[in-house]
Amino acid sequence: MTPKDSYDASAITVLEGLEPVRVRPGMYIGSTGASGLHHLIWEIVDNAVDEAMAGHCSLIEVTLLADGGVKVTDDGRGIPVDEHKSYKGKSAAEVVYTVLHAGGKFGGSGYKVSGGLHGVGASVVNALSTRLILEVDRNGDHYLLEFKNGGAPQGKLAVVAKAPNGRTGTTCTFWPDPTIFEEIEFRAQTVTERLQIMAFLNKGLEIRFADLRDGRDPAPTIFKYTGGIVDFVRHLNQSKEALFKKVGSFSQIEETMEVDVAFQWNTGYYESIHSFANGISTTEGGMHEEGFRAALTTTVNKYARAHNVLKEKDENLKNEDIREGLTAIISVRLQEPQFEGQTKAKLGNVPMKSLVQKATNAKLLEWMEENPTEANQVVKKAMLAARARIASQSARDLTRRKSALDGAGLPGKLVDCSSRDERESELFIVEGNSAGGSAKDARDPRVQAILPIRGKILNVERARVDKMLKNAEIQALIAAIGAGLGEEFDVSKIRYHKVILLADADVDGSHIRTLLLTFFFRQMRPLVEGGFVYCAQPPLFSTLVGKEKIYLKDDSAKSAYLAEHPDHKNDFQRLKGLGEMDFGELRDTTMDQSKRSLLQVSVDQAALADEVCSVLMGDDVASRRNFIQKNAKDVRFLDI
Numbered sequence: 001m002t003p004k005d006s007y008d009a010s011a012i013t014v015l016e017g018l019e020p021v022r023v024r025p026g027m028y029i030g031s032t033g034a035s036g037l038h039h040l041i042w043e044i045v046d047n048a049v050d051e052a053m054a055g056h057c058s059l060i061e062v063t064l065l066a067d068g069g070v071k072v073t074d075d076g077r078g079i080p081v082d083e084h085k086s087y088k089g090k091s092a093a094e095v096v097y098t099v100l101h102a103g104g105k106f107g108g109s110g111y112k113v114s115g116g117l118h119g120v121g122a123s124v125v126n127a128l129s130t131r132l133i134l135e136v137d138r139n140g141d142h143y144l145l146e147f148k149n150g151g152a153p154q155g156k157l158a159v160v161a162k163a164p165n166g167r168t169g170t171t172c173t174f175w176p177d178p179t180i181f182e183e184i185e186f187r188a189q190t191v192t193e194r195l196q197i198m199a200f201l202n203k204g205l206e207i208r209f210a211d212l213r214d215g216r217d218p219a220p221t222i223f224k225y226t227g228g229i230v231d232f233v234r235h236l237n238q239s240k241e242a243l244f245k246k247v248g249s250f251s252q253i254e255e256t257m258e259v260d261v262a263f264q265w266n267t268g269y270y271e272s273i274h275s276f277a278n279g280i281s282t283t284e285g286g287m288h289e290e291g292f293r294a295a296l297t298t299t300v301n302k303y304a305r306a307h308n309v310l311k312e313k314d315e316n317l318k319n320e321d322i323r324e325g326l327t328a329i330i331s332v333r334l335q336e337p338q339f340e341g342q343t344k345a346k347l348g349n350v351p352m353k354s355l356v357q358k359a360t361n362a363k364l365l366e367w368m369e370e371n372p373t374e375a376n377q378v379v380k381k382a383m384l385a386a387r388a389r390i391a392s393q394s395a396r397d398l399t400r401r402k403s404a405l406d407g408a409g410l411p412g413k414l415v416d417c418s419s420r421d422e423r424e425s426e427l428f429i430v431e432g433n434s435a436g437g438s439a440k441d442a443r444d445p446r447v448q449a450i451l452p453i454r455g456k457i458l459n460v461e462r463a464r465v466d467k468m469l470k471n472a473e474i475q476a477l478i479a480a481i482g483a484g485l486g487e488e489f490d491v492s493k494i495r496y497h498k499v500i501l502l503a504d505a506d507v508d509g510s511h512i513r514t515l516l517l518t519f520f521f522r523q524m525r526p527l528v529e530g531g532f533v534y535c536a537q538p539p540l541f542s543t544l545v546g547k548e549k550i551y552l553k554d555d556s557a558k559s560a561y562l563a564e565h566p567d568h569k570n571d572f573q574r575l576k577g578l579g580e581m582d583f584g585e586l587r588d589t590t591m592d593q594s595k596r597s598l599l600q601v602s603v604d605q606a607a608l609a610d611e612v613c614s615v616l617m618g619d620d621v622a623s624r625r626n627f628i629q630k631n632a633k634d635v636r637f638l639d640i
Helices: 019-023 034-053 092-098 119-129 188-201 229-237 285-305 319-322 348-369 372-399 433-442 472-481 509-522 525-529 557-565 583-591 608-616 621-631
Strands: 057-066 068-075 131-140 141-147 156-161 171-176 206-211 221-222 248-254 259-263 270-277 326-334 426-431 448-453 499-501 533-536 541-547 550-552 599-601
Touching: 019 119, 034 057, 034 068, 034 119, 034 171, 034 188, 034 433, 068 499, 092 119, 092 131, 092 141, 092 171, 119 131, 119 171, 188 221, 188 229, 229 259, 229 326, 248 348, 259 348, 270 285, 270 550, 285 319, 285 326, 285 348, 285 372, 319 326, 319 372, 348 372, 426 433, 426 472, 426 509, 433 448, 433 583, 448 472, 499 509, 509 525, 550 557
Parallel strands: 057 206, 270 326, 426 448, 426 499, 499 533
Antiparallel strands: 057 068, 068 171, 131 141, 131 171, 141 156, 206 221, 248 259, 259 326, 533 599, 541 550
C-alpha cells in the first residue's frame, strides 16, 4: 500500500474551536447565500428575544451600519462576565462567543424557554465574521471584548467605562466575512419583515430598526404591539374583507408549556394558519397545529348542532370547510422543543398537542357562546364551503391523475420529455403558443417538457375551488404536474423536480408569474416549500462584442457592463419577448442548462408569503398600490 493510500490516525482531521463553522458554514446557517447572511442577524436578535421572553428585556435595536456591519443592542441583564468554571481564565461572555454549544439555553437555569440555534448562535456569528465587538453593561460597568478573523479574541473582556445611567444589556456589532458569503449586503426589507414578526410574537416588546447605509432613510422604524398576536391577525387580514370585526383569542399555561391563539375569519377562500414555537416559525406545522385543527372541527360542529344551525340529517362540517377564510396564529412556548421535518420546522412534542387541543375545545367554544352573531357567521360560511366542496368533487376527479408514469390524463398540449426519472425532468410553463413553439424547438427533449398556457390564468385568490377547477389552463397544470391539488396534493408524485415559469421580462410577464406563483402557493404549497418551483430569467438586452452576441439580464446588468467596459460602442438591442426570439436565442439565454440563470422560489416565512399573495392578488386596491410603491425600488424577485 502506498503512503497516499494509507488510512491511519494521521488521516483523521480534528477541527478545534470555531474551525468547523468556517469549514462547513452551511451546516450551521443553512447556506452561504442571502438567507445564511441574514441568519447571522437572527441569531443575535434571538438571544435578545430570549431575554424578553424571560421578562428581562423591553427594547431591542438593530442597526445596519454604513460600513456593512450590523449592531444589535438590548436592555436585558447582560451576558454574565464572571469567570466560567469550566474555562479557567475565560469570562462566561468570551466562552459564549468562542465555544460551540455554550450558552444559557442548556440545563434549564438560564432560560425557561428559548429560540435560536440552541447555544451555538453567538459563536457561529463570531466564526463567520471578520470582526466582532461585544459590549456588556452589567454590575454598573461597561465591558468590552473584540474578536477578529473568525473569532480570535483580542485580549480579555475588560471594563472600559461605567455603564451609562446604570443600564444593563448586551451590544453585539459584527462584520460578515466576504470570503465566506456569496454576498455581504443586507436587505433592509428582509430584516424589517422578520423583526416585525418577532415584535408581534412578543407582546409589548419594542424593536427598533435603522439603516445608516448611503442613500437610505436613517430614521428608525419602530415595531411594538400591545395586542401581540391579536395585532398579528389584524395585520394579516388588513388586505382582506373580514367576516366580522372582532379578533378572538385565548391562552392557557400548564407547568412548563403555554399556548396563545388568535383568530379571525375573512370572506376569502384560503386558510392562513401560522404557527410558532418559542418564536421560531414552524412552517411544517407539528403537534401544536394538529391539536388546534382537531379541536377546531370538533368545537364548531358541536356549537352548530347545539344551536340547531346544523340539522340532525346534515353531515358534520369537515375541517377544510371550517378553515376556509380563517386567519389564525398559534404561538407556543415550552422547554426542550423537539424540531423535526426536512427543514427542522415541525414541532414534535406530543404533550403540546394535548394542551392546545384541550385549550381550543374549552375556550373556542366559550368564545362562540359569548359571540353568537360571529359564531353563526362562521358556521354559515363553513356550510357554503361544504356545498362548494361537494360541487367541486366531480371536477377534481377529472383532474386527478391515475398514475405518475403511464401518461393517463395528460393534457393534449403538453409536449412531454422522454425521461421517466422525475429527478432530472423539467417542466417549462410557457405563456403563448408562439413562445411555446420556440421553446419546443430549443429544449432538450430527453429531460425538458413544455406546457404552453394561453394568456393569464385565473386569479385563484378570488375564486373558490369549484370555479377554479373548471378553468382549462388550471386543469392542464394539475394534470401535467400529476400530484393532485390542495389537501390531497402529494409532493412524492410530482412528475418533474423543476417546474420553471417562463414568461417575458416585462409587466405582463411579471403578472403571469405572480398568478402562477399564487396558484402554486395556495394549491400546491409543498411544491414551493420543497424548492421545486423556479423562474427562468430571460434577458432584456443583447449586444455584439466583436462577432459574439452577449446577453444582459436587465438595466442593472447593462449599467454594470458599461461601467466595466466604458469603451463599448455597439448598440444594445432590447429583446422584445420570448415569442420573438428564435429557438437558438431562447436555448442559449434561457433553456440551456449550462448557460441559463434560474431563480429558485422559496418560502422562508409563510406568513409573509401569505400576506404578499393576499395584497397583490386580493381586492384591496389601496393595499396593493402601497405595497408596489414601497417595494418598487427592490429589483430582486419577491421571496415567496
